[in-house]
Amino acid sequence: MNGLFSYYETDSFLHRRNPSLKLLSLMVLMLAVTMAFDPWTPTVFFVGALAVQCFLGRVPLRSLARPLLFFFALGALGFVSSNALFYAPPPGGSVAVLWQRGALRVTVEGLRVGVSLTIRMMAIVVFSMIFVTTTDPTDLVLSLIQHARFPFRLGYGILVAYRFLPLWQTELGIIRAAHRIRGVGERTTLRGRWEQLRRYAVPLLASAIRKSERVAIAMDSKAFGALPRRTYYRQVRVTWLDWAMLAGTILTTVLILLVLARAGLLIGYGVVPED
């Protein structure tokens, strides 16, 4: 799968970290960014995350360019323009108008909120990408089962589904080609698309159901779920470095927030900007 997000196979500090604790660290960062409303805090986290990805994750930034550009465009078009135009000041607040024509006006405050939202989203995207590109999906599921009490039956179900995704992608390609030969054009009207969806879905579902039944029988034939407990060949380890990563993440986050608050740039967390 060469989608926007996929595991990048290499060896790095982040690749070696325990997936569950990595997930926890990620949540800390997400929380920190979500609670800040100014544009500076997410910018600092965004740049920091890129550096972490580059040096600790050893994932070439080039591979992040496409998804980042996509979200940047989305943010620029959606958040910035809508907020710049339609920002409603809080009661009693005033706005600085930059440009006005009729009912349309662009305000400084609106622009600031839009930019801040965009950067926030970009920061969150980079966090997620760090996680996805440096975490082997099998290890993630095993770690969730072994360390986070995730039920193993469900976990293995997810693994199987993951294994089958590329197969279904290939099969969809074949079905599309097969239909094209029948003379089915790619539809553009809404009704045509709906019809087309049904045509693709039936063979795909028929094969998916058949395959999943077969896999289920094959798994059961290897005694899957026959005993309440199972052992694990691949042990996902937790080392002091993993805890250090979590502690480091929390510490750095607090530090960044403190410095920004000191500089008077932080908005959110109950901190009110000086006027």
Add this chain to the structure above:
Amino acid sequence: MDEVHIEARNLSVRYPRATGWALRHLSFTVVRGETLLLLGPSGSGKSTIGLCLAGLIPNSVPARTEGCILLDGRDAADMPVGERTATVGMVFQDPEAQFCMLTVEDEVAFGLENLTVPRQEMDGRIGEALSLVGLKHRRRERVDRLSGGQKQRLALACALAMRPATLFLDEPTSNLDPATRYGFFQLLKALRRRQPELTIIIVEHILDDLIGMVDRVLVLDDGKASSPAEEPARVFDRRGHALDEMGIWLPQVTALARKLRLAGLAVARLPLTVEEAAAALQHLVARRTIERGDDVHRRGTACRVPTTQSSSRPPAISVRDLSFRYGRGPLVLDKASLEVPQGSFYSLVGPNGAGKTTLASHLVGILPPGPGQVRILGDDITELTTAQITDRVGYVFQNPEHQFVELHVEDELAYSLRIRQHSAAEVQAAVQRLLDDFGLASHRRANPFSLSQGQKRRLSVATMLALGQRVLVLDEPTFGQDRNTAHSLMARLCALQQSGVTILAITHDMQLVADYAEQTAVLVEGQICFSGPTPQLFANRALLREASLRPLPLHELARALGIAYQDGTLPMSIRDWYPFFGLERPVEPDASPVSRSAT
């Protein structure tokens, strides 16, 4: 050694919502260390036996059961599931749908983990199982990067790692090419020598490379066994006719000896292997070399079309120096060139992954043409619109379901005519003709997905002829079908060829090639390394080896007996053998009657 390991007593199984019983009062025994072959038409209950044995029925697969199956004297139904699955190791047919992990060693470990084998012990057992199947060096490989044959060997390793007393193999080689199938059975034979205690139960269709290791055969028909399991030669001898009726393939040399005996020759005991056949037939050969007569040259099948007139017309398909790669991947086609004359029955063979489907995809413009040229009936494909291409070429996909676009059989047949705005009367007439020609008239209101495997295949061929296409390309047309359905389909294709349609069939089934294809092209690693009359291909052993095609058992027998035509080529199908034994060639094709299979 004669210790009864498995015993079925009056075993009956019925699936929920099924119309009949899958197994009816079945009783049989299997001795420890024995190899038992299960034969029977599809739906006769072969797989159900495996599911019962492994305790998957009724625990994982809901079904009503009566009677019992005993493992070492203990009722399997009373054994804890874990113990039972550890006793019976299963290998299934579909290499894509029996794994759940991403890497080879994780996959082997999976079963051990479920049995709570301690971690320290797993490492050794994984290594041991993988070296038994010759996959030790691929231990850390991703499962999806293995070839089909390697995946089946991995499935075997997974079962062996659990140290089962019995292996149940359910059509393990039906997705593999001939050489890979041979390799899998060689592996099984080696395993049999190393672990004489291991009981093996196997379901298979193509028996030539397997039958030598089989101790007994149990024939199932409609969930019943009408006689106890016996050694193979006796079963083929006494029940040959019944097996014929059921559409079960005998090993080729056995089938030949049986036909010759029915024609009046004194064949004492039916042979199973080439060596046995050579010994049994040696003294009966009347002439070792004969002239290849004109009818012999055309091989007397239904496909008899004079090829002389075709030379003046442009070829149906002409491919010149075609190269192709997917994205930035390796070259799949490397300057492949192929010319298929109009009105011929052409086959395209080659090992798995050689690029056969990729080449065929270019003939209908599914793939953007790379360097090189493809001409259909004389015109460059890049200058034709998709509609023009599909007017000329019908393409039948390997899985018929992929092509279905409508909810009823008749709409399915009418589809391409309707989108071309043919009149209702025209459509009606064409649909009726196709329904009749392909024996689908009684299913006209059925949903295509609800048809049987053979019917689905016939429907997919019929839809591809609705526009009166002159060229028909088929990808593995007989895949997953029993002998009767396969032969009836081939007979239909022959009839089409007689009406002037050019047929190009991709296939792994070498006997089919020998029986029907006038000409054959061999694709190896993206290049056509042979194209020409089919007998010449089979006469060339070095080429067969290179293309990972197995020589036909009948040809090995011909060599062992010193039988050949004067031009050095070998007799292709069983009928061609009669003159060598001083017999008249039978008029009737040796395939089962076509009419019967339309049901």
